[in-house]
Amino acid sequence: MSAEVRSRIRWATPATILVAVIVTCFVSQAVAEGPYGSRQHRKRGIMDGNQVITQYYNYGMIANWPTQPSCVWPRGTNHSYVDGVAMLVMAETIDENGNVIHPLSSQYREDMDLDPVTGEPLGWEPLPGYANPNQDEPAMSDNGDTWPWSWPDRESSWDGYWNGYFGRGVFNADLETYFRMDDSRDNEYNYYPDSNDPLRRGLGLNVGVRAFQWNHVLAEDCIFWHYDIENMSDYDYEKVIFGFLIDWGLGGTDNSADDAGSYFTDIDLAYAWDGDGEGDFGWAPVGYAGFAYLESPGNSTDGIDNDEDGLVDESRSDGIDNDGDWDSYFDVNGDGIWNETEPLNDDVGRDGVGPKDPSYVAPDEGEGDGEPTEGEPDFDSLDKDESDQIGLTAFLIFAIHNYQLIDEEQNWEILGDLTPPTDEQLEGVNLGMLFASGKFPLSVGQTERFSMALLFGNNEADLIRNKKTVQAIYNANYNFAQPPQKPTITAKSGDNKVTLYWDSRAEDSYDRFLQEYDFEGYRIYRSTDPSFIDSKIVTDAYGNPTFRTPLAQFDLDDGRFGPHPVNVYGATFDLGADTGLRHSFIDNSVTNGVPYYYAVVSYDYGYIEGETLIDTLVAMDGSDSVSVRFIPELDPSGNIVGIAPTECTSTIIGEVGGNVLLDVNTATVTPNAPAAGYQPPQLENGVIHESGGSNAELEVQILNPDSLRDGHTYQVVFTPSSAFGASFLNFVNGFEVYDITDGGNALKYQSPSGVFGYFGPFEEGDPTFWLNDPLRRGRYFTQDPDADTLQFWHQAVSFFEPEVIDGVSILPHNRFIDYAELENADLDSVYFYRASGTNYHHKVGLYRDAN
Structure with missing residues (x-):
């Protein structure tokens, strides 16, 4: 199975238990459907994928004063910057008594409405099935033990894989978390969003929450939060508001009274700083923190180009590639059908993965069909540009506790009537900010999205630079350069x-x-x-x-x-x-x-942005030759553009x-001296050259005595190049290690093909060439394009150490080829040279078949 499939002892998914509820006769026909969000599924997690470390909860709250870590930055300092963040949704509707009401769905550590019977806060609660119930964390992309056996919102083919934003087993960020929550336990109002389910209360909303972190040096000071909000009620809501409350805490747990904040209108960034620049117990300087309101809900029915992108009423659920950026597979051979050697581009199918992804199993629905399919990149739900976003419509900066989540009507009036942000400042307070988008319609079954990022910097200028990266990741649809997988x-x-x-x-x-x-x-x-x-x-x-x-x-x-x-x-x-x-x-x-x-x-x-130019030159003898140049792109300051x-x-x-x-x-x-009398293990007879003409050297080291297999014998076999057979240049391109103890022949390791360099012919007539590449992105080699001869290229490497085998490292050292062996080869001429450093190259030209 794929390396990305979680391998561990599976735990059984507990059966769903339906609790019988006695209701009065006038609702006796209603059936409880579930599942419901519940406090019993609450979990606490820590996002620590870069320099920002924060606790969060699968009921929607980020950070939690006074406990830590609450947006600690940079990692290892214990310097905290945020006391708490709450996501909120409000809507206008009518209760069972005919009253116009404005329920507010949220969850926070204070100022919440309480259940009159249980005393528990009313609001978002986590849905079951989105994390392993036998541990305490929400599902984390880097820890398979936190994942459920199956995901309630995915097909069975996703079982055992990460429920990635861009597809099955896809890790588009260095660290990601995912959970879902609803407001079904909020019974404050005499309102029932589902006429067939008297146990479902609140507004009937279901929310998918993700957080993303990238460890790249440009993105290491940021954390992204993304929300999918679905209306699962029986009613269309004509007036809805999405928003956030942030309670800043720059300087630490007991250092919030002197905070200050403002808004950069030119880069759409709310930001905060500490008044005297000193944190708890005098640590300094306190940095700057920012809140970037990124994606906002869309309105696809008002006939207005809300986001001013030239499209009117575009939607992420209409089955149309509204902005035309979805790319079909590239039909290289022109036969009208996709085959596995052709690039899929966005045409990867409903599961979001193609043959180059570790989690790929087989072609699925929509893969390579030339038509966009839900689940593919740059289309519908996975293309933010297909939403007619209304933007940030309300911003309020205030001293915390002047406005409280417990007062729904006050919040509806404030968030509905506020104007977009200005550059006003507020200083010397325990600082709070409210952000909102609205009012917009949310129909039955409709999903709208919004997102934000928290970011940090050493000073104002550093924060502004980090906002550029945040914007770049958002503009790329929550994508950024990914590092290789972690070694174990x-x-x-x-x-x-x-x-x-x-x-x-x-x-x-x-x-x-x-x-x-x-x-x-x-x-x-x-x-x-x-x-x-x-x-x-x-x-x-x-x-x-x-x-x-x-x-x-x-x-x-x-x-x-x-x-x-x-x-x-x-x-x-x-x-x-x-x-x-x-x-x-x-x-x-x-x-x-x-x-x-x-x-x-x-x-x-x-990565380096640029273009490759191919020039045809005329030599002194009148023959043509090819020159290739890579020209890097430069920014206005003359710096090379790339990543x-x-x-x-x-x-x-x-x-x-x-x-x-x-x-x-x-x-x-912790290193320590061995026990008295300890004798380290040794090779019994050293390395013995049994057969063959190799002059390579083997360096053998015992690295882990605990993993040694006492008395075992290993054989290293070098594999010859298949291009011309072992007689041509005596060249090898790999090796294998076998355990031959007691006459056995167990393969313990097989190196990648070409580990000692590439050797092979260019096809006759190909426009092969030297590449003039000052950035050393690669090497390419040429022949006269008019000639009827072939050329070959071999780039040797100094050495390659495989993985440790039974506690032993076996390191073959590659040595220079003896050019005396070329004298008897069927060649008209031979050219060779040595490159600088340890790299060794030779070029063999004008090879002709002996026949």
Whole structure:
């Protein structure tokens, strides 16, 4: 099964228990349908996918004064900025007595209406089935143990997969959470939204909630919240308001009385700061915090172009690609049907995944049919631009408690009559803000959406820069560059040393945003603090800590090395030194008895915007040749446009020296001397060269004595290139490791094909060429396009270390090819050269068949 399918002992979904309720005769025909939101399903989670860490609850509340973490930023500081956030929905309707009412559905830690019998607050409550009931967290994308066995809102083919926003098993963010809630327990009014279900109260609303975090350096100071609100009642609501309440708390739990706030009208950002710049117990400086109101509900029936995009009354549920941005598959061979070798683009089918996605199983409904289907990117529910958004219609900045959620009529009047925001300021108060969009219709079965982002910065200018990233992610439909998958590491302590080794799953990562396999390497971080604060010492041009400095780094030997051309406000990411990949590291610079925290992160090679130009040149002898140039795009300041490389997250939750919660790619280790008399294991006879002409060297290290298989014998077999057979250049492109103990032949490892370089012919007549690429994005090689000969290219690598096998690292070192072997080859001529560094290249030209 796919690596993204959760593998663990499944827990049985408990049967739904219907509780019999005695009702009076005049409602005896009604049937309770359920399911209903309930306090018994409440769970608390922590979003910690980047520098912003906050608790949240699956009944809609974000942060929770005075408990922590409540929007702590940056991670590891315990500096909090928000006391609480509540999402609210109001609508106008008529109760059983004929009165016009304005119920408010929300949930917050204070100022809520209470059930007169139970004393419990009335409002949103979580629906069952959206998390594993045998644990305490809402469903989190990075922890399969939090997922339910099956998702109530998905088909059975989604069982065991993450319920991703963009499809089955799709992780479009580094960390995502998902839950659903409703207002069915809000019995404040004599109002029944479902005529067939007397137990369902409130407005009959069902809400899907997601949060997204990206760890990329540009997005690491932001967290996004997205809401789908469906009208499941029997009634059309003609006047509806969506909104948010935020209670700021800049400076910490007991430091809110001097907060201040305003609104940047030119970039649509509400923001807040601390009056004296000092937090609880004097920590300083307190940064800036922002609230970006992003997506708003749409009105597709008023005949107005509300969002001024040239479209009138567009909708995300009309089955039409209103803005024309959905892309069908690319029919390469022109046969009118899709085949697996052709790009699908947006035409991936209802499940949202295609052949390059780890969760892909088989073609599904709508896949490769040339027509948009619900569930595909850039269409209907997954295309924000197909909503005629009404925007932010009301904004209020005030001293908290002057307006309270408990007073529905006051809130209806305020939120319905307010005007859009201005740049007014309020200072020296316990600061609150209200945001709203309305009034708009919400028909039976209709779903509308809205979203916001919380963001943080060291100062006002830093906050504004972070808003640019927030806007870019929103404009890209909640997409951003994704890092490779996290490696899974093993850590072993030793005598004044620590040994780490990890798997290779990150190397097969596909970036859906950039549409390519872009893994580049691994970085190793060490710290005496679980937040790794002391490793983040590379600052940008404004003095803001931007990149971390690794203890060690191993990258592909692919010509991508040194500072990446795309800078982040003056700071650049180091791609490495073309060292070649390793999957183990021994740290000999540690002290016995000291606890250390380690992280092994995978990273990609980023992206550079530009175009490739192909020029035909005429040589001195009159023949044609081809020259290819890559021209990067520059911004108005002359900087190269693109995306800097992205690292995967590395999370350790806990205090120094205390209990910690580790991620798969993090570890805590305390080196110690071995027990007296301990003898470390050794190779019995070293490495024996049994047969073959290879002059490669094998470096063998015992990394984990606990995993050794005593007395076992292993064989390393190098596989020859299949291009011309073993006799041509004696070239190998991979290797295999077998356990041959007691005459066995168990395959323990098989390297990727071409791990020692690529070797092969260009097709005759192809316009192959050298690529003049100063950015070192790749290498391409050429022949005279008019010639009737072939050329070949081999790029060797210095070494490649596979995953650790039974506690042992086997590292083959590639050595230079002996060119004396070329003398007897059937060649008219041979050309070769050596590149700088450890990379070694040769080029064989004018090969002709012996016949």
